[in-house]
Amino acid sequence: MKKPFWEVISTLDKRWIFLSVFIVITLPILFPINLPLKASEPVKKFYENIESLPEGSLVMISDDYDPGSKAELYPMTESVMYHIFKKKLRVVIVSLYASSPPMTERALNVMRTLFPNIKEGVDYVNLGYKDGREATIVEMGRALQKAFPTDFRGNPVGNIPIMKGVENYNSFKALISISVGYPGTKEYVQYAQGRFNINLLTGAAAVSVPEYSAYYNAGQIKGMLTGITGAGEYEDLIGRRALAAKATDALSFGHVFIIFLILIGNVAWFTQRHKGASHE
Amino acid sequence: MKRTVPIAILFISGLFMIVQYLVPHYRVNDAAGVIQQWAIIITAAATVLGVANLIRVSLDQALTKKQDWMYKWVILVALVVTAVSGIFWGVEPGTFCNDMIYFNFYTPMASTMYASLAFFIASAAFRAFRVRSWQAWLLALTAVIVMLGRVPFGRLLWGDFPSLVDWIMNVPNTVAQRAILIGAAMGAVSTGLKMIFGIERSWLGGSE
Numbered sequence: 001m002k003k004p005f006w007e008v009i010s011t012l013d014k015r016w017i018f019l020s021v022f023i024v025i026t027l028p029i030l031f032p033i034n035l036p037l038k039a040s041e042p043v044k045k046f047y048e049n050i051e052s053l054p055e056g057s058l059v060m061i062s063d064d065y066d067p068g069s070k071a072e073l074y075p076m077t078e079s080v081m082y083h084i085f086k087k088k089l090r091v092v093i094v095s096l097y098a099s100s101p102p103m104t105e106r107a108l109n110v111m112r113t114l115f116p117n118i119k120e121g122v123d124y125v126n127l128g129y130k131d132g133r134e135a136t137i138v139e140m141g142r143a144l145q146k147a148f149p150t151d152f153r154g155n156p157v158g159n160i161p162i163m164k165g166v167e168n169y170n171s172f173k174a175l176i177s178i179s180v181g182y183p184g185t186k187e188y189v190q191y192a193q194g195r196f197n198i199n200l201l202t203g204a205a206a207v208s209v210p211e212y213s214a215y216y217n218a219g220q221i222k223g224m225l226t227g228i229t230g231a232g233e234y235e236d237l238i239g240r241r242a243l244a245a246k247a248t249d250a251l252s253f254g255h256v257f258i259i260f261l262i263l264i265g266n267v268a269w270f271t272q273r274h275k276g277a278s279h280e
Numbered sequence: 281m282k283r284t285v286p287i288a289i290l291f292i293s294g295l296f297m298i299v300q301y302l303v304p305h306y307r308v309n310d311a312a313g314v315i316q317q318w319a320i321i322i323t324a325a326a327t328v329l330g331v332a333n334l335i336r337v338s339l340d341q342a343l344t345k346k347q348d349w350m351y352k353w354v355i356l357v358a359l360v361v362t363a364v365s366g367i368f369w370g371v372e373p374g375t376f377c378n379d380m381i382y383f384n385f386y387t388p389m390a391s392t393m394y395a396s397l398a399f400f401i402a403s404a405a406f407r408a409f410r411v412r413s414w415q416a417w418l419l420a421l422t423a424v425i426v427m428l429g430r431v432p433f434g435r436l437l438w439g440d441f442p443s444l445v446d447w448i449m450n451v452p453n454t455v456a457q458r459a460i461l462i463g464a465a466m467g468a469v470s471t472g473l474k475m476i477f478g479i480e481r482s483w484l485g486g487s488e
Contacts, residue, residue, distance in 0.1 A: 014403045021402045035432035040442060067382075068390040102382050105373050131327060132320030139316040142309065146317065153372060195301075206430075213449045214457035229430055252433035254398065259424050261406040266420075269410055 010268040017261070024257045028249035034241070035249055039233040042216055046201050046223030047083075047237045049174060055088045057173040058166070062188065065180035066099040069205055075244035076178050076203035076231045077107045083238045085115045085123070090162055092172070094148060095129045096136060096183045101152055121160045128152035133183040134191050141169050141196040169196040174222075178203040189215050203231065287478045294476035334359070422448060 003011075039047065053059065061080060065073040084091050093108075095101050104126050111118065118124060127148040130136045139147040144166055145157050157163045169175065175198045179185040185202040193200045199222055204212050206227025215221045225231050228251055231244035293315060300312040335356065342352035366377040373379070411417050428434030429445030474480035 012406075014407065017403045017406055018399045021399050025398065035436070037432055038435060038442070041446065066390060067387040068394040070387060070391055071395070099382075099386070102371070102373070102378050105378075106383075109373065130320070131324040132316075133323065135316050135319035135323065139313065139320060142313050142316065146313065147320070210449065210453050211457055211461075214454045214461060217450055217454050227430075229432075248432060252431040255427040255431050256433055258402055258405050259427060261402055262409050262420060262424070265406040265409065266411055 006268045006271040009264060010272050021254070021257065024253050025250050028253050029246060032246050032249050034245070035252055037233050037236040037245065037248065039237050040226065040230065042224035042226055043230045043233045043237070044223075046203075046225055047234060049199070049201055049223045050080075050083050050087065050089075053087065053089055053173050056090065058090050058092065058162070058171060059084060059174045059176060060169075060172045061091055061093045061104075062096060062175065062177045062179070062184075063093060063100045063104045064096045064177060064184040065103075065205070066097055067103070069180040070103060071247065072205050072228045072231070073178050073180060073203060074103055074107065075228070075235070075242060075247070076225050077104065078110055078242065079231060079235050079238060079240065079244065080176055080178070080203065081107055081111050082114065082240055083234075085111055085118055086238065089173075090122075091124045092162065092166065093124065093126045094140070095127075096133060096187075097180075098129050098131070101126060101128045105152070121155075122162055125157075125160050125162050126152040127157070134187050137183065137187055137191045138195075141192050144168050144171075169198050172198075174199045174201055176201045176203065179208065180205045181208065184208075185212055185215075185221070189220050193220050283481070283484055286484060287481070291476055291478065294472070331359070331363075 050059075061077070061084075063077055081091065093104050095104065108120075108124065108126060111124075128151060130148055132139070132147075136147055145163065148157060150156055151160060165171065169192065175188065175192075177185040177188050177200065179188075179202060185200075185204060185208070188198070188200055188202075192198055200220065201223045202212060202221050203225040204227065206229070209224070209226045209230075212221060212224060216224050225234050228244050228247045232241075232248035235241050235243075235245045297312065297315065300308045338352040338355050341347075342349050342356065362377065362381050365375070365381065369375050369377060371377050371382075409416075409420070411420050425441070426445050426448060428437065429441035434441040434445075471480060475483065
């Protein structure tokens with residue numbers, strides 16, 4: 001006997017759901033439709049903050065994520081670097097995650113092809129990873145060159161031109177924490193932002209945005225890229241739609257599909273429950 | 281003695297780190313810097329200890345063929361190959377450790393683990409998220425608004441979706457987050473003081 005429609009739905013094998021999710025996410029990536037992007041307030045503030053820095057200013061990026069969150073946060077690293085080099089700023093990059101520096105190097109490699117004139121050690125330096133978490137964050141505020149005595153390639157920082165005169169956070173016009181969790185933006189706020197009066201910006205994984213919103217609303221974070229959507233909006237502002245903008249299409253469809261699943265799952269449940277009650 | 285000395289060290293260094301925050305003298309600042317350096321070194325040493333422990337536990341389980349022993353060999357081989365290639369041939373772009381292990385093995389595996397969440401969330405949304413009470417209705421409604429308002433598709437449906445999401449994030453969310461953060465901070469202060477004054481001693485190990 002043929003099963004009623006809602007009974008089929010309520011007992012649907014989860015592998016059909018997995019297949020549907022795969023199709024819904026993959027199609028917009030393969031065939032982007034470029035949905036219009038409009039920057040939200042935290043993204044605008046992030047953009048305007050970097051835009052307001054004078055040429056030649058020194059900024060710090062703290063790349064604090066692992067390859068698991070590469071899809072969400074690597075596009076931010078690329079976009080932020082693009083904006084920095086387009087504005088002719090200089091950048092020192094550090095990492096509190098052991099697995100982050102290779103992704104930083106990859107982003108720098110992309111930048112070298114886009115901006116052939118930038119020079120390692122003059123316009124940028126990757127200081128690599130340092131263990132110590134909160135202790136490293138505080139130590140950078142005291143004496144950065146003691147916390148990072150060499151760069152990613154093992155060159156003493158004292159010999160690197162961009163590091164001349166750099167003592168601590170006061171040497172930087174902004175600190176951009178691209179962060180997936182611990183240690184990251186939250187620790188920079190708690191251990192360094194207020195104490196060293198840092199102009200702190202963050203690129204945050206979407207899951208951290210509700211927590212960081214409290215810091216943003218308190219003015220401790222001056223601008224925020226909110227997950228992959230925020231990264232896409234930022235790409236639109238800097239005039240380089242790349243990885244994040246493409247992913248935003250897929251995310252749109254993914255969200256709509258999950259809402260559809262919640263709806264249809266509940267209708268099926270309600271129908272079956274109602275049917276069960278009427279049979280009793 | 282085994283307990284008194286660690287408690288005394290914690291008392292002195294803990295109290296000093298509180299005092300140095302309030303005394304902006306260069307000698308105090310220098311001394312605090314030395315302690316910060318020690319903290320960084322001890323954290324790095326703990327990583328070495330972690331690796332040694334991982335080898336000991338995994339090797340024991342692999343050799344005695346305990347449950348899932350074959351996976352312990354995978355851990356050990358991966359650990360040795362990664363460490364040896366990184367230590368002897370470097371970790372810069374172009375090296376085996378960077379190009380092969382990091383980008384061809386580690387990155388896709390880590391991304392796959394994280395991406396698989398999307399499938400489980402979708403399945404859970406369909407099979408487990410039931411609006412049985414008014415609280416569940418509230419949660420479902422908020423989730424739908426935030427999910428739509430956070431993506432460009434939502435703006436196409438209704439131009440004010442993002443504003444509604446901003447209100448949810450800036451008012452109810454911020455209020456709740458601040459309560460959690462302040463509560464957690466007060467708990468951390470309380471625990472810190474209990475440890476400094478030797479009231480909380482579970483960090484020493486043992487049953488006390």
